[in-house]
Amino acid sequence: MLANMRDHLAAVNEILVFLSTGELDKASDVAEQRLGMSALSNHGASHMAKVMPQRMREIGTSMHRAASRFALRAEEGDAKAALMALPDVTSACVACHAGYRVQ
Numbered sequence: 772m773l774a775n776m777r778d779h780l781a782a783v784n785e786i787l788v789f790l791s792t793g794e795l796d797k798a799s800d801v802a803e804q805r806l807g808m809s810a811l812s813n814h815g816a817s818h819m820a821k822v823m824p825q826r827m828r829e830i831g832t833s834m835h836r837a838a839s840r841f842a843l844r845a846e847e848g849d850a851k852a853a854l855m856a857l858p859d860v861t862s863a864c865v866a867c868h869a870g871y872r873v874q
Contacts, residue, residue: 772819772873779834782806783861786841795853799845806838806860827871834863 782805789798803809820828837859845853 775819779806779864783864786857790845790850790854790857793850795845795848795850798853799842802838802845802860803842806835807842808835808839810838811835824871827867830863830867830870834860834867837863 782801785801786798789795789801804813820831823831837856841853841856841860844856847853
């Protein structure tokens, strides 16, 4: 789980770099493949969900859905719309980390 969360943070960083250089297609790919709904099987989400509290799973699902929405905005080539969609992703991260700790 911690490795996945670290990769999520690295993915957000890569997305920001690609946004800053105008490479929206690359930002979209990173978002969908590493954070979005397409990433669930790669991260073993179904295995980890079994040990998460219900609310934690809900927050995680909202983050994955938000990342997929961001990916669509970036794929459309609208940098402003993509940037406006990114806080939905990071807000889920903030909410989860504020309420849960892995020990």
